[in-house]
Amino acid sequence: MQGTRRSLSRPAGVKITGTGMCIPNKTLTNADLSKMVDTSDEWITQRTGIKTRYIISDGEDTSDLAAGAIKQACENANISPNDLDMVIVASMTQDVICPAMAATVVKKLGAIPCGAYDLNIACTGFVAALNTASCMIESGHYKNIAVCGADALSKITDWKDRRTCVLFGDAAGAAVLSANDDEEVGCLYQGMWSDGERGEVLYVPRTDADIPESEKEAFSGEYNTIQMNGKAVYKFAVNALADCVEDAMNSAGLTSDDIAMVIPHQSNLRMLQTAWKKLGFPIDKVYVNIDRFGNSSAGTVGLCLHELMDQKKIGDGDYVIFVAQGGGLSWGTSLWKL
Ligand SMILES: CC(C)(COP(=O)(O)OP(=O)(O)OC[C@H]1O[C@@H](n2cnc3c(N)ncnc32)[C@H](O)[C@@H]1OP(=O)(O)O)[C@@H](O)C(=O)NCCC(=O)NCCS
Numbered sequence: 001m002q003g004t005r006r007s008l009s010r011p012a013g014v015k016i017t018g019t020g021m022c023i024p025n026k027t028l029t030n031a032d033l034s035k036m037v038d039t040s041d042e043w044i045t046q047r048t049g050i051k052t053r054y055i056i057s058d059g060e061d062t063s064d065l066a067a068g069a070i071k072q073a074c075e076n077a078n079i080s081p082n083d084l085d086m087v088i089v090a091s092m093t094q095d096v097i098c099p100a101m102a103a104t105v106v107k108k109l110g111a112i113p114c115g116a117y118d119l120n121i122a123c124t125g126f127v128a129a130l131n132t133a134s135c136m137i138e139s140g141h142y143k144n145i146a147v148c149g150a151d152a153l154s155k156i157t158d159w160k161d162r163r164t165c166v167l168f169g170d171a172a173g174a175a176v177l178s179a180n181d182d183e184e185v186g187c188l189y190q191g192m193w194s195d196g197e198r199g200e201v202l203y204v205p206r207t208d209a210d211i212p213e214s215e216k217e218a219f220s221g222e223y224n225t226i227q228m229n230g231k232a233v234y235k236f237a238v239n240a241l242a243d244c245v246e247d248a249m250n251s252a253g254l255t256s257d258d259i260a261m262v263i264p265h266q267s268n269l270r271m272l273q274t275a276w277k278k279l280g281f282p283i284d285k286v287y288v289n290i291d292r293f294g295n296s297s298a299g300t301v302g303l304c305l306h307e308l309m310d311q312k313k314i315g316d317g318d319y320v321i322f323v324a325q326g327g328g329l330s331w332g333t334s335l336w337k338l
Helices: 030-036 041-048 062-076 101-109 122-138 196-201 230-252 269-279 299-310
Strands: 013-022 026-029 052-055 086-090 115-119 144-152 170-180 186-194 259-264 319-326 330-337
Touching (some): 013 122, 013 186, 013 299, 026 030, 030 041, 041 269, 052 170, 062 086, 062 144, 062 299, 086 101, 101 115, 122 144, 122 170, 122 299, 122 330, 144 299, 170 299, 186 230, 196 230, 230 259, 230 269, 230 319, 230 330, 299 319
Parallel strands (some): 086 115, 086 144, 259 319
Antiparallel strands (some): 013 170, 186 330, 319 330
16 A cells, blocks of 8 residues: 555564674884884873774775675674675765765675665764664664774875874774564663764864864864864763763663673773773773774774674673764764673
8 A cells, every 4th residue: 555654573682693894904003103203102102002003005995994894794694795784884984975985885795786875973983883773673674784884094194293193093893783583682772972062173174164263273284184182082082981881871770790891982092091990990891902903983893893702702691882982073872782
């Protein structure tokens, strides 16, 4: 009958059935960076916890990282990319503005005609994609969705600006989410927030018109590259991280004893340590791999999830909290029973 809703079979639960990651071959160590700008391994390690990161080479693009991560996530979920109903790629460094990078990824996966779209909320991207996909599956309209956070910030880094160029790396992390009969599994709580009033403490200006008066002096001089007020971002991120974790646990009636692992955006080791001290949360339940990958923006949370699943440090029945913050300013959280 025209205009009527087709009967939907709403799933009992949503399960993360497979994860994957992809990094470029080329590494960039702190020693390499100290030959490019006035910095040192000691300064970078002490202030950020980063030792090395991966950077794409000529001929490689963000969609290659995303396709690699999703391919591995499908293999681990024991499904073919052709079984996916939707691919959501979170990124702020898409190959081109149009077509959507997710469509290019679907092409690279050989999964045409899968649904595909991009989501851009900077470093909060993977958590936003996870939240979006879990709601889509719960609606009954989709069964299998691949979510991916993929960024190659090396494309929009001012390599002469030591304040920012030491922080970032390129990477992608992905997960396959599927409808599941077990009503216990899935996203128990999620939240997303933004504050555009503070957008220019972490932004990418295209022209002089995009630079507010207050940020003119700090501008590195290179348009279309990341500009950041490090101290303001640091303060915002510590509070956002701590508030998100507390909010998620309170909303689900859980305590830190119940949580197997917190999977935070990897922006800065010092920042994570300060947030966790503020929360009084056991530091061994906070996953950290920033030393090996740097801050890969939307890539970090999926990358951490994959490493944890792969090493069987988390698994069926565990409660995990995903939390991220970044440009926008934006922040978000997602509490799951795996
Ligand atoms: C970027 C960050 C590490 C800088 O640390 P900081 O303690 O705030 O350092 P400051 O900016 O005050 O700079 C201190 C000094 O180090 C210098 N400096 C900056 N970058 C440097 C580098 N890579 N190597 C050596 N010295 C550096 C500064 O010029 C300054 O020198 P001065 O005192 O002579 O003026 C820190 O602010 C931070 O982590 N912010 C959050 C960044 C982030 O996570 N962004 C992404 C969010 S998703």
